[in-house]
Amino acid sequence: MIAQVTRLVAACLVLSVACASTRAQDAPEAAPANPAATPPAATEADEPSVIAARVGGDKSQTRIVFDLSSKIDVRAFALADPYRLVIDLPQVRFQLPPQAGDTGKGLVKAFRFGLMKKGGSRIVLDLTAPVRLDKSFVLDPADGQPARLVLDLTAIDRPAFLREVAFDNRPRTDLGPAAKPANDGAGATNDSRPVIVLDPGHGGIDEGAHAATGEAEKNVALDFALMLRDKLAQSGKYRVEMTRSDDTFIALTDRVQFARAHRAQLFISLHCDALARGEGDAQGATVYTLSDHASDAEAARLAEAENRADIIAGVDLSSEPNEIADILIDLAQRETRSFTTHFARALVGDLKNAIRLHKQPLRSAGFRVLKAPDVPSVLIELGFVSNRADFKELMSETWRTRAADSITHAVNDYFSRRMAGGAGAVGRE
Numbered sequence: 001m002i003a004q005v006t007r008l009v010a011a012c013l014v015l016s017v018a019c020a021s022t023r024a025q026d027a028p029e030a031a032p033a034n035p036a037a038t039p040p041a042a043t044e045a046d047e048p049s050v051i052a053a054r055v056g057g058d059k060s061q062t063r064i065v066f067d068l069s070s071k072i073d074v075r076a077f078a079l080a081d082p083y084r085l086v087i088d089l090p091q092v093r094f095q096l097p098p099q100a101g102d103t104g105k106g107l108v109k110a111f112r113f114g115l116m117k118k119g120g121s122r123i124v125l126d127l128t129a130p131v132r133l134d135k136s137f138v139l140d141p142a143d144g145q146p147a148r149l150v151l152d153l154t155a156i157d158r159p160a161f162l163r164e165v166a167f168d169n170r171p172r173t174d175l176g177p178a179a180k181p182a183n184d185g186a187g188a189t190n191d192s193r194p195v196i197v198l199d200p201g202h203g204g205i206d207e208g209a210h211a212a213t214g215e216a217e218k219n220v221a222l223d224f225a226l227m228l229r230d231k232l233a234q235s236g237k238y239r240v241e242m243t244r245s246d247d248t249f250i251a252l253t254d255r256v257q258f259a260r261a262h263r264a265q266l267f268i269s270l271h272c273d274a275l276a277r278g279e280g281d282a283q284g285a286t287v288y289t290l291s292d293h294a295s296d297a298e299a300a301r302l303a304e305a306e307n308r309a310d311i312i313a314g315v316d317l318s319s320e321p322n323e324i325a326d327i328l329i330d331l332a333q334r335e336t337r338s339f340t341t342h343f344a345r346a347l348v349g350d351l352k353n354a355i356r357l358h359k360q361p362l363r364s365a366g367f368r369v370l371k372a373p374d375v376p377s378v379l380i381e382l383g384f385v386s387n388r389a390d391f392k393e394l395m396s397e398t399w400r401t402r403a404a405d406s407i408t409h410a411v412n413d414y415f416s417r418r419m420a421g422g423a424g425a426v427g428r429e
């Protein structure tokens with residue numbers, strides 16, 4: 001009913017990079033290769049690796065070079081607001097040092113990299129200004145040098161940048177991170193059990209929040225979701241589907257679409273929160289529901305952080321017309337909202353006996369991932385990875401088991417009431 005909104009402020013600026021067979025002798029090489037990078041082992045030669053990265057230049061012209069274990073084809077496109085250059089590659093292994101990309105130089109502020117979907121990786125450059133991609137080429141290995149991907153950026157003004165971006169504004173079905181599972185619909189099955197969609201937050205290039213140890217939210221969320229899936233599936237009462245079950249990036253709207261395509265009767269997104277240093281300390285789990293008005297400033301801050309997933313990975317949904325977002329919320333039928341609220345309250349009631357909750361454990365804000373109008377949806381922030389005690393628990397098998405058992409109990413309760421009495425049985429808002 002609602003068209004999938006994938007129109008992007010994106011343009012395939014150039015290239016399926018024609019592999020230049022000549023060395024760009026005239027172009028100055030950037031900074032020296034990173035000595036920390038290790039060349040790939042011969043046994044892994046079949047999967048290409050990115051083994052080093054370096055940035056050189058200034059605010060008018062910048063070159064970024066990636067050393068590769070073998071030649072690959074890449075494609076690049078630019079995005080506005082914030083200015084980014086997205087480089088899509090075949091699936092590669094990134095053998096870069098942990099701090100790689102944290103800081104850049106010249107027109108490149110920083111960069112991120114990771115798996116987008118099976119068979120495809122991505123690098124996203126955060127830019128300090130609008131740029132034109134002047135040249136991009138892949139060099140053959142030669143003279144003891146590895147293969148190299150070279151991108152030359154030149155600063156241009158914003159109108160020129162937007163013209164270039166708008167030049168090719170087709171829906172990019174080939175480039176989009178449409179990390180949708182192969183079995184996208186639920187129609188093919190005779191299974192009449194209710195479908196629960198579990199949605200581990202973030203993934204791939206989008207790591208989410210980080211603990212002081214460096215542990216990424218995407219991994220904590222996935223590990224927990226896998227445990228919860230097993231517990232829910234054990235009863236045999238539900239069909240449990242996961243928006244992702246590995247370290248893959250999935251756009252927020254694709255998660256929503258996934259739930260709708262499976263006619264999910266419950267959608268549970270799993271995350272962990274973090275406060276930046278200096279923002280104080282907070283702990284405990286929180287259950288969030290969708291609202292166009294955030295219940296408080298912290299909820300608004302969090303929704304903004306969680307909604308950044310698509311910006312991080314280079315999928316720009318800012319072109320999604322606001323009217324559509326509004327319609328999505330308006331379409332949220334009273335019944336869906338009522339089911340959602342009922343489940344969220346019951347969940348908090350169960351969780352408070354099992355794990356530590358935040359002092360305001362039930363809140364709401366404008367989370368994109370909760371916007372399916374016909375699927376009761378909640379987002380659970382399991383705890384704060386920035387809080388030492390919370391983090392210890394999030395990493396503990398015992399704590400996870402207790403939390404997953406408690407959620408399973410709330411789910412069972414919710415469905416048994418729904419089955420028994422329909423909408424009336426779960427109260428009205």
Ligand SMILES: [Zn+2]
Nearest residue numbers: 201208271272
């Ligand atoms: Zn998150």
